[in-house]
Amino acid sequence: MSRFDPNFTDNVINSMGPRTSPRFRQLMTGLIRHVHDYARENELTVDEWMAGVQMLNWAGRMSDDKRNEGQLMCDVIGLESLVDEITFTLASEATDAPTATAILGPFFRADTPFRANGDSIVRTPPAAGDGQMAFMHGRVVDCQTKKPLVGATVEVWQACTNGLYEQQDPAQEEFNLRGKFRTDQDGRYSFYCLRPTPYPVPDDGPAGKLLQMMDRHPFRPAHIHIIATYDNYKPLTTQIFDSKDKYLTNDSVFAVKDSLVVDFLPRANDPQAGLELQYDVKLVPAPAE
Amino acid sequence: MSRFDPNFTDNVINSMGPRTSPRFRQLMTGLIRHVHDYARENELTVDEWMAGVQMLNWAGRMSDDKRNEGQLMCDVIGLESLVDEITFTLASEATDAPTATAILGPFFRADTPFRANGDSIVRTPPAAGDGQMAFMHGRVVDCQTKKPLVGATVEVWQACTNGLYEQQDPAQEEFNLRGKFRTDQDGRYSFYCLRPTPYPVPDDGPAGKLLQMMDRHPFRPAHIHIIATYDNYKPLTTQIFDSKDKYLTNDSVFAVKDSLVVDFLPRANDPQAGLELQYDVKLVPAPAE
Incomplete structure (x- = not known):
């Protein structure tokens, strides 16, 4: 993966401050690492990423007391x-x-x-x-x-x-x-x-x-x-x-x-x-x- | 990771049908693999997962023509x-x-x-x-x-x-x-x-x-x-x-x-x-x- 900035992901992870709870730090560290690896491995394009964002926003707009589209x-x-x-x-x-x-x-x-x-x-x-x-x-x-x-x-x-x-x-x-x-x-x-x-x-x-x-x-x-x-x-x-x-x-x-x-x-x-x-x-x- | 069903992730990936486009199959395969690995590595709890779902739904509800919270x-x-x-x-x-x-x-x-x-x-x-x-x-x-x-x-x-x-x-x-x-x-x-x-x-x-x-x-x-x-x-x-x-x-x-x-x-x-x-x-x- 050396075509891309090798320090980028660590920089994002290390931006977390000292008052982050240990479990939340663990969960965010893993999430950031997996999301970044996913983007690099698949050379995710801006259009593909934005299509994903629009799907997530759509899920939130459809969700209410009777429906949880994010869960689905x-x-x-x-x-x-x-x-x-x-x-x-x-x-x-x-x-x-x-x-x-x-x-x-x-x-x-x-x-x-x-x-x-x-x-x-x-x-x-x-x-x-x-x-x-x-x-x-x-x-x-x-x-x-x-x-x-x-x-x-x-x-x-x-x-x-x-x-x-x-x-x-x-x-x-x-x-x-x-x-x-x-x-x-x-x-x-x-x-x-x-x-x-x-x-x-x-x-x-x-x-x-x-x-x-x-x-x-x-x-x-x-x-x-x-x-x-x-x-x-x-x-x-x-x-x-x-x-x-x-x-x-x-x-x-x-x-x-x-x-x-x-x-x-x-x-x-x-x-x-x-x-x-x-x-x-x-x-x-x-x-x- | 052998404590958990070793076939589960492949089953989910292999459920994709033949009419899936090659690029979408690649993107979903990678996404499913990373999301599942993330959950197993961190032994994600139901409450933690649901807190994440609620954050995503909240982002969608806040988004409109002038604001894209999923993007943020x-x-x-x-x-x-x-x-x-x-x-x-x-x-x-x-x-x-x-x-x-x-x-x-x-x-x-x-x-x-x-x-x-x-x-x-x-x-x-x-x-x-x-x-x-x-x-x-x-x-x-x-x-x-x-x-x-x-x-x-x-x-x-x-x-x-x-x-x-x-x-x-x-x-x-x-x-x-x-x-x-x-x-x-x-x-x-x-x-x-x-x-x-x-x-x-x-x-x-x-x-x-x-x-x-x-x-x-x-x-x-x-x-x-x-x-x-x-x-x-x-x-x-x-x-x-x-x-x-x-x-x-x-x-x-x-x-x-x-x-x-x-x-x-x-x-x-x-x-x-x-x-x-x-x-x-x-x-x-x-x-x-």
């Missing part, structure tokens, strides 16, 4: 899933196998209401003929002792069969296909939901443009989002994926892990649902402070 | 200056030394009007007592033959003594401290301007936040922006810097090059200006198409 751009290049893997690897190096994690995604809502076990999260039915009802149930347990965790919170959300989450779709009742559940005295939770269906990530912004330029499809395999929490245990954010889905091996945001693939089985004698999914969540104790 | 974030980590150096290095490997280039910066306006040689770009005087008037003049020449280029365009812009460009400051007349000039039959241009003064880049957005976290000052050394163009020559974008400036060695956007440092000299017998700057611009012929 990271997702389609695998960064959120990678950061999730790093977090999970570090957390599990010290413990037995807890449930694997997966990315939060941009459609989480902090204000989802509690519902009773056995209730349905399907508040607005899908269009006639669309969707299969499923009964999802299981236990929340300590990943080491397997003891059930009583009063743990299980929060779930899923897209409707039209590929839209409720906040993207005015036709869906607020909090449709979302709910929080508290485990009973046996550590059990249960609810009715839809068998999830694949959907494309929003492709009308820069993330969609990026996918198109990379000649990639925008689809995510069918999945249900789960967050499980319990006092003195590490909160778990994950997704479970339908084993029958055609996009299982080429998720547009790279979130699938083998241990998160589940089978929907036929369910007999339940007028509310023809399918059943049994799924236990294993939480890892939080280290004492 | 690149500038403070040296990326625009580096891309400029790469472009200049590639262009000059084949030719004699043309005038060095420097970054465009976020305050260029495409619609700046032509003015007559000898005119003043100071349309709104600085606050009383502020600023020194200077007469800037020189020739535009072919960098190899030194022959003057007749009818070349020289466009200049500078900030006022309050640190603001006219589009940032309602108190300045539109196009104050900007102008386009056409060289005369000897290839000469001339105009009156202010001796430039240092100013901070806007620090009320994420770029300012980044500077603050890196414990860096936001100041740019005093400079005048120049774009020179002539048919069948490569357009030149540069900045010239006052040799007396205290920020010459620590420009917040790393744009200073030794060959762009100039001396303002005393000017006698001119009631309009006490200083003079002679500056010749050397353009390089464009390769025949």
Whole structure:
């Protein structure tokens, strides 16, 4: 790389002052080095760099309370899933196998209401003929002792069969296909939901443009989002994926892990649902402070 | 890095389809590899990654016709200056030394009007007592033959003594401290301007936040922006810097090059200006198409 000023990158890094926090200094040093190496290795042109800046500005302009396009751009290049893997690897190096994690995604809502076990999260039915009802149930347990965790919170959300989450779709009742559940005295939770269906990530912004330029499809395999929490245990954010889905091996945001693939089985004698999914969540104790 | 899935990054890269353009495939391959290596090397946490996403979204929300915060974030980590150096290095490997280039910066306006040689770009005087008037003049020449280029365009812009460009400051007349000039039959241009003064880049957005976290000052050394163009020559974008400036060695956007440092000299017998700057611009012929 000696065609270019060999001191330039060090000069930029060394311009950081003494009051920079050690972790921020580390993160900026690595960022500056990688960004500069990237530009030199690829002889990035002014036009190419400016096209990238315009994509980032576009992402920011599209983002609001209901949409995080910057996050979605990271997702389609695998960064959120990678950061999730790093977090999970570090957390599990010290413990037995807890449930694997997966990315939060941009459609989480902090204000989802509690519902009773056995209730349905399907508040607005899908269009006639669309969707299969499923009964999802299981236990929340300590990943080491397997003891059930009583009063743990299980929060779930899923897209409707039209590929839209409720906040993207005015036709869906607020909090449709979302709910929080508290485990009973046996550590059990249960609810009715839809068998999830694949959907494309929003492709009308820069993330969609990026996918198109990379000649990639925008689809995510069918999945249900789960967050499980319990006092003195590490909160778990994950997704479970339908084993029958055609996009299982080429998720547009790279979130699938083998241990998160589940089978929907036929369910007999339940007028509310023809399918059943049994799924236990294993939480890892939080280290004492 | 074997603690993490050794195939993850290749999977993301290999998801690109066959219709991706070769250059875009190269750029995305390098970007994905560097971003993933960065995350793994620094064991980037979910919170740190999300803080970065929020900074980028914030930059987009602040950007409009008059402000490009995404560009400014690149500038403070040296990326625009580096891309400029790469472009200049590639262009000059084949030719004699043309005038060095420097970054465009976020305050260029495409619609700046032509003015007559000898005119003043100071349309709104600085606050009383502020600023020194200077007469800037020189020739535009072919960098190899030194022959003057007749009818070349020289466009200049500078900030006022309050640190603001006219589009940032309602108190300045539109196009104050900007102008386009056409060289005369000897290839000469001339105009009156202010001796430039240092100013901070806007620090009320994420770029300012980044500077603050890196414990860096936001100041740019005093400079005048120049774009020179002539048919069948490569357009030149540069900045010239006052040799007396205290920020010459620590420009917040790393744009200073030794060959762009100039001396303002005393000017006698001119009631309009006490200083003079002679500056010749050397353009390089464009390769025949």
